[in-house]
Amino acid sequence: xxxxxxxxxxxxxxxxxxxxxxxxLDVPQxxxxxxxxxxxxxxxxxxxxxxxxxxxxxxxxxxxxxxMPQNQVAAKWDIGFASEDMRLYDSMTVGWHMHFIQSIYSNxxxxxxxxxxxxxxLPAMQKVKGxxxxxxxxxxxxxxxxxxxxxxxxxxxxxxxxxxARHEILRELTGVMADEGRTILFSSHHTQxxxxxxxxxxxxxxxxxIDSMDKEQYLDRWRRLRLEVxxxxxxxxxxxxxxxxxxxxxxxxxxNAFVADLPNAxxxxxxxxxxxxxxxxxxxxxxxxxxxxxxxxx
Amino acid sequence: xxxSVVGALILKDLRMWREAIVLSILGGVIALAVVQLANExxxxxxxxxxxxxxxxxxxxxxxxxIVNERKNKNLAFVMSLPVSSIQYTTSKxxxxxxxxxxxxxxxxxxxxxxxxxxxFPHGLIPLALILELLPFIGFAIIxxxxxxxxxxxxxILANVVVQCSYGLTWFFISxxxxxxxxxxSPVIVWSPTDLRILGTEVAIIPLLLVLTYFVLSRxxxxx
Numbered sequence: 001x002x003x004x005x006x007x008x009x010x011x012x013x014x015x016x017x018x019x020x021x022x023x024x025l026d027v028p029q030x031x032x033x034x035x036x037x038x039x040x041x042x043x044x045x046x047x048x049x050x051x052x053x054x055x056x057x058x059x060x061x062x063x064x065x066x067x068m069p070q071n072q073v074a075a076k077w078d079i080g081f082a083s084e085d086m087r088l089y090d091s092m093t094v095g096w097h098m099h100f101i102q103s104i105y106s107n108x109x110x111x112x113x114x115x116x117x118x119x120x121x122l123p124a125m126q127k128v129k130g131x132x133x134x135x136x137x138x139x140x141x142x143x144x145x146x147x148x149x150x151x152x153x154x155x156x157x158x159x160x161x162x163x164x165a166r167h168e169i170l171r172e173l174t175g176v177m178a179d180e181g182r183t184i185l186f187s188s189h190h191t192q193x194x195x196x197x198x199x200x201x202x203x204x205x206x207x208x209x210i211d212s213m214d215k216e217q218y219l220d221r222w223r224r225l226r227l228e229v230x231x232x233x234x235x236x237x238x239x240x241x242x243x244x245x246x247x248x249x250x251x252x253x254x255x256n257a258f259v260a261d262l263p264n265a266x267x268x269x270x271x272x273x274x275x276x277x278x279x280x281x282x283x284x285x286x287x288x289x290x291x292x293x294x295x296x297x298x
Numbered sequence: 299x300x301x302s303v304v305g306a307l308i309l310k311d312l313r314m315w316r317e318a319i320v321l322s323i324l325g326g327v328i329a330l331a332v333v334q335l336a337n338e339x340x341x342x343x344x345x346x347x348x349x350x351x352x353x354x355x356x357x358x359x360x361x362x363x364i365v366n367e368r369k370n371k372n373l374a375f376v377m378s379l380p381v382s383s384i385q386y387t388t389s390k391x392x393x394x395x396x397x398x399x400x401x402x403x404x405x406x407x408x409x410x411x412x413x414x415x416x417x418f419p420h421g422l423i424p425l426a427l428i429l430e431l432l433p434f435i436g437f438a439i440i441x442x443x444x445x446x447x448x449x450x451x452x453x454i455l456a457n458v459v460v461q462c463s464y465g466l467t468w469f470f471i472s473x474x475x476x477x478x479x480x481x482x483s484p485v486i487v488w489s490p491t492d493l494r495i496l497g498t499e500v501a502i503i504p505l506l507l508v509l510t511y512f513v514l515s516r517x518x519x520x521x
Contacts, residue, residue, distance in 0.1 A: 053377055057520035069357075073303075076380040086374035092314070104306045104379060140375070 004062070005029045005151050005183035006050060011059030013045060015267075020045050020207045021057070027185055027200070028055060029150075034194030034215075035187040036285055037204035043187040044083065046204065047155045050185075064151055069239065077105075080144030083155035085134040087136070088128045094139050095124035098146070113146035121167065145176060150160035152176070152184040170196055181194050186257055191282040201281070203288050212291040215281070222284045223258040226275040227251040233270040238262065242291045254279075254287050303381045304389045307391065311363060311393035320399050322355035326405035334416045342376055348409065352430065353399050353464065356437030359394050365445040365453035387514040390445060391507050398437050406430050421483030422490040431499040432467055436460040438506040445510050471495070 006027035013020040020042045027033045037043045042226060048054040050061055052072030061068040066075035092187040094117070117124060120138040128136060137157060144152065152173070158166045174197050176182055188194050194201060195215065202212040211218075229251050231254050235244055240257030251271070257263055263273040279287070333344030347444065367373050374387060412482055413422055443456030471477055474489035 017408055048506070051378070052382070073380050073382050075384070076378070079378075081378035085371050086378065087371040088375055089314070089372055090370065098314075100306070100310055103309070104303055144378075 003029050003204070005031075005095060006033075006185060006217050007062040008050060010048070011046075011049060011056045011061060013049060013054065013056050018042070018045070018207060020049070021054075023209055025050075025202060025209065025212070027183060029180060029183050031200055032184040032186060032198045033066055034198030034201045035185060035192055035204060036189065036194050036201060037187070038189055038283075041191075041204045042207040043204055044085075044155055045070075047083065047153055047185070047187060051079070051153060052076070070277065078088060078150040078151055079108065080147065080149035080151070081153045081155075082137075082140045082144055082157055084159045085155075086140060086159065088139060088143075090129035091127060093127050093240075094131070094142075096123050097128070097139065098124070098144055101143045101147060107148055109146050109148055110161075112148075113142060116142040116145060116172070119172070133209075134161050137161060137165065137169065141172065145172065147288060150183065152182065154184065154186045156188055157186070158188060158190055166193065173197055191280070191285050195281040205289045205291075205292055206296070208292075211288055218281065219278065221255075221257055222279045222287070223255045223262075224275075224277045224279055224283070225253040225255065225273055226277065227253060227266055228272040228274055232271060235271060236269045238265050243287065249262050254291075256288070256291070303379055304385050304392075305390035307376065307379075307381065307386070308393040308396065311389075311468050312397060315359065315397045318355060318358060319397060322351050322401040323404050325354075325406060326351035326401065328409050330405075330412050333511065334412050336416060336418075349429070349433065349464075351432040352402060352405060352462070353436060353461070356367060356433045357440060357460075358400055359398050360437065360441040360444040361453050361457060363394055363397075364441065365450050366388055368448060369450050383517065384511075387445060391511060394437075394441050395507065398434070402430075402434055417485055419482045420486045421480040422509070423486050424488055424496070425471075425477055425481055428471060428495050428499065429468065430491065431496065431503075432464060434498060435502050435506075436464070438503045442506045442510040446513050 006025060008023050011020065011023040019041070021043075023032075023046060025046070035043050035046070045054065049056050050063055050068060052063075052069030052075070055069055064078050065074045066072070068075060069217070088094075098113055102110070102113075116122075120135070120142060122131075122135055122139055128139065131139065141157070158169055160169050162167065170193060170293065173186070174182060175233075176184070184197075186194060186198065198215050200213065201215050201218060203210045215284040227235070228249055229246065230249065235246070235251060240255045240259065241253050241260065242256050243254040245252045253266070263276055266273055329344045329347035329351060331344070332340050332347065335344070367376070377383070380488065381389070406427070409426060410423060412418070413420065413426060440453065440456045441459050444453040449454060469479070474491060474495075476489045480487035480489065
């Protein structure tokens with residue numbers, strides 16, 4: 001097993017109106033982990049805890065082998081962190097920010113920074129207040145990427161961006177992964193963005209991690225079966241099927257552990273299987289969240 | 299080799315405040331130039347403008363440098379750097395105090411020089427120092443509130459309280475006979491009351507800053 005870039009175990013944090021509950025999250029080095037959750041699910045709190053900005057009430061956090069938050073300074077030398085609610089200084093130029101970061105990081109790659117400046121179409125002498133939202137996000141990403149961190153932690157980096165800017169950011173992140181030692185934790189509620197670049201995906205909802213596995217595993221294991229059920233036939237409760245919605249003679253079954261025998265099992269019970277469909281990550285996410293909430297409420 | 303991030307943050311603040319430092323010194327020097335005309339109106343107008351310069355820069359530094367950094371979400375950017383929350387607090391206390399000290403010392407020195415060379419009674423010097431230390435205390439109070447309160451509201455509240463207190467404090471100081479007694483003396487007279495007030499003022503400033511450091515060093519969540 002490869003070394004872990006991030007290890008969170010039994011992490012909890014209680015606020016008056018929100019609780020992050022017993023979070024386990026392992027991200028191996030060299031992987032891109034997508035953290036998907038609805039607004040208010042706990043993505044940002046999880047990320048703040050692993051960046052050492054918030055102390056957990058319980059549990060252990062290790063990032064790049066360093067205990068957090070105790071050793072956050074040592075860990076943050078090798079972490080590039082950007083979040084949706086992070087802003088550069090409005091009254092300063094992009095070039096000023098580059099110079100500032102360069103004064104801190106001796107491994108600042110000036111040539112790469114120059115390349116990114118051109119690739120992102122950023123004017124170095126322009127004050128940040130004159131930049132568009134997309135340009136500001138790109139500038140923040142430039143400041144992170146040019147210092148060549150081992151771990152990138154990106155909290156909703158594509159929120160509010162136009163499709164072109166999103167594409168440029170995601171392309172650059174994919175390019176970064178050419179360096180195999182690099183790890184990325186990428187949180188978003190845009191499943192398309194996460195699906196595009198992630199190797200592994202974790203779903204989080206209402207302060208709990210509800211599922212975590214390889215992206216391909218998700219896509220392989222989740223299926224939607226469209227069924228026709230003659231009157232008088234009751235659909236059996238089958239293992240791996242988390243939801244069945246019936247409307248007259250038609251039914252839709254959602255399976256989170258699809259096996260090849262599942263359609264046969266429905267056929268044997270008297271139903272007709274019209275289609276077995278793959279699900280998009282967004283559909284998987286929504287079904288997963290709904291199933292998890294039903295389980296909690298039951 | 300890894301440089302000192304606290305040092306880099308202090309330098310960053312210094313670079314960001316360069317113009318404000320120069321402007322406040324310039325404003326204070328212009329006010330003193332008015333004072334040295336040495337007629338009744340120019341002394342009053344110049345002195346008021348001189349104190350406005352000291353008070354204004356002492357208010358701007360914590361409000362714009364600490365409160366706005368949080369409000370404008372620059373703090374998340376700073377905290378993404380290899381720095382702990384207590385190192386950030388250290389850098390803010392050092393940079394803010396250092397930045398304020400530059401115009402404060404320059405203007406206090408210029409003020410004392412004017413008293414010395416333009417024929418004002420040297421007995422004014424203790425009173426001038428007592429009054430000139432008040433904006434420094436105001437700066438320390440607003441800085442402490444801005445860092446500990448972590449919100450614009452606390453910063454504004456501290457600012458309002460401090461601004462309202464100046465008039466009141468000046469009034470009470472002007473009612474202390476020991477302080478006013480030697481104002482027209484041609485030589486400096488340090489009365490025990492002068493020294494007590496100055497000692498208290500000088501002690502309050504580091505006390506507030508150390509208290510801020512102590513409180514923030516015990517905080518568990520930063521953003």
